[in-house]
Amino acid sequence: MDFVLLTETFRRLALLAGREIMTIYESGDLGVSVKDDESPVTAADHAADRIIFAGLSEVFPDLVLVTEEQADTHRDGGSTFLIVDPLDGTKEFVKRRGDFTVNIAYVADGVPVRGVVFAPARDRLFYTDADGRSVEETGPFDPDRPGETKPIRVGVPDNDALNIVASKSHRDATTDDYLSKYRSADMKSAGSSLKFCLVATGEADLYPRLGRTMEWDTAAGHAVLSGAGGAVVRFDDHTPLRYGKQGFENPFFIAHAPGIVLKDG
Structure with a gap:
């Protein structure tokens, strides 16, 4: 796997999808409907899915691709695959709370080893770099030109607080x-x-x-x-x-x- 290409592609597609999501979010015409499992789905889910699915399919045509919004991809693809939630937190999106994200990940041998999480309404972008270390990029965000990043690291917890x-x-x-x-x-x-x-x-x-x-x-x-x-x-x-x-x-x-x-x- 070319992890430099993977990182660049994940980041670019997440930002492009996030841009489209925010256009729909700010328009007020969310196009809400209900899926068979009674969960909501919106025009933004579908628009983001189209962008990400097309982009990943073009760059990584030989990888299995699973995406929430396409039921025909929900088949056993083994333990190594790409997996996408084009708009995670649809309920937050519909309620206009802002806590929704674009999620793209690469799973290898059953382990998520690379991923991007973009929260467009919060202006927060997190991803694993080519070496597998996680960073947060600061905006403004340009899909074609990475900005400044800072490494992120878990805290040292106090079990009493x-x-x-x-x-x-x-x-x-x-x-x-x-x-x-x-x-x-x-x-x-x-x-x-x-x-x-x-x-x-x-x-x-x-x-x-x-x-x-x-x-x-x-x-x-x-x-x-x-x-x-x-x-x-x-x-x-x-x-x-x-x-x-x-x-x-x-x-x-x-x-x-x-x-x-x-x-x-």
């Missing part, structure tokens, strides 16, 4: 019961894969997800967190979360900085 981030749209009593097992200094909510990135930058230490997610929801954020020194483990046995699962559905998981004493459910 953890900074915890949880889902904004999917918070429930089960999650709150689990979080009560930890001693927290700060508890915040965020949408989409931004939660992984907050752990990756040290703005949070722990992000547990006790709800349904799909691999396209998590792969890019997982890669960014790993490249910053963090980890994502299964909730049930604390083993590493793997990808390429049948149906692409994740078990419950915990994203965290090293040094946290993980609690059992």
Whole structure:
């Protein structure tokens, strides 16, 4: 794999998709409909998907490509593939909260090793560089010309005063019961894969997800967190979360900085 080309392509397509998403977001005509699983989908999901799918297919024609918005790509492609969520956090997008992202990742042998997470309404862009280290780029963003970047790294957690981030749209009593097992200094909510990135930058230490997610929801954020020194483990046995699962559905998981004493459910 040419990781320089991969990084350049991921970054460029994420920014182009984000630009189109913001055009639709600011127009007010979101084109909301409901999918078979009763989750919302918008004109922005489809527009971003077209941009990313076409770009990845052109540059990496021999790689399996899985994207949320195209059901015919949801077939077993083995353990090495590209995976895309063109607009993660559609509920946040519809509610105009701003916590939505573009997610693109490369999974190799079941592990997300490269990824980009772009939050266009927050002007935050995170990605793994060609060497697999995670960075945050500062805007203004030009799809064809990378700007200044700074390395990001997980924090050093204090188990007596953890900074915890949880889902904004999917918070429930089960999650709150689990979080009560930890001693927290700060508890915040965020949408989409931004939660992984907050752990990756040290703005949070722990992000547990006790709800349904799909691999396209998590792969890019997982890669960014790993490249910053963090980890994502299964909730049930604390083993590493793997990808390429049948149906692409994740078990419950915990994203965290090293040094946290993980609690059992």
